[in-house]
Amino acid sequence: MATMLMSACADLATQHIQPLLNQPNISQYFIGVTVIAMVPEIPEIVNGIQFALQNNISLSLEVGSCIAVQVCMLQIPLLVLFNAICDVGFVLIFSDLHLWASIFSVIVVNYILMDGKSDYFQ
Helix, strand or coil: HHHHHHHHHHHHHHHHHHHHHHHCCCCCCHHHHHHHHHHHHHHHHHHHHHHHHHHHHHHHHHHHHHHHHHHHHHHHHHHHHHHCEEEECCCCCCCHHHHHHHHHHHHHHHHHHCCCCCCCCC
């Protein structure tokens, strides 16, 4: 049942993305990496929001960081490997600002989750 619902969600998402692809300033690869990659994580995102609304900020941050780790450690390398096998033009070239923002965000998340507990004051 859950597989059928996720399939329907992915089908709806891909059908409604077509008008976005007709605009000249949005690339197909950007949509594929960001929006389509988020479809399997929608239940986790909803759970993270619900935990935050229930004042369980520690669990909410843990769920959010797990989503980011899953995308960075699994989905992006698979896309790069697929591009190596079938050249589709997927290139991971980041500007200096994006690189330093990524490094800074890793340091901040590590600092927040370092002691194993978090609250609103950290």
